[in-house]
Amino acid sequence: MKTTALMHTSPRQRRITWGFGLAVGIGMIGIGPLFASLWPGFDHSPWDVNTMLLGLGVGLCAIAYIFGRIAVAAVTEGRRNAVSPPTRRAYFVAGGGFVLAALALTIALMSS
DSSP states (O other), rough: OOOOOOHHHSOHHHHHHHHHHHHHHHHHHHHHHHHHOOOSSOOOHHHHHHHHHHHHHHHHHHHHHHHHHHHHHHTTTTTOOOOOOOOHHHHHHHHHHHHHHHHHHHHHHHHH
């Protein structure tokens, strides 16, 4: 099983506690901008700001998924059907969301 450096360097109990705590905390922060950018009741007139909120929400939710997956992998460590830690795809999704948010912010600042 491929693991990240965090999986090797920190104790199991710390990975469980911090992983679940950060997953819930960052996920609750990220779900707001994500819903605000997709919900039909919000004003969607400035498309660049809406795209920035979408990228920020996707990036934060992907980071929350990574921490949650690390915590679940620590809980099931040593079991017969253990869950594997996050793959590189989750990191690419998070990075892509943050790049999208940064580009949309740049466009919003240049156009105003």
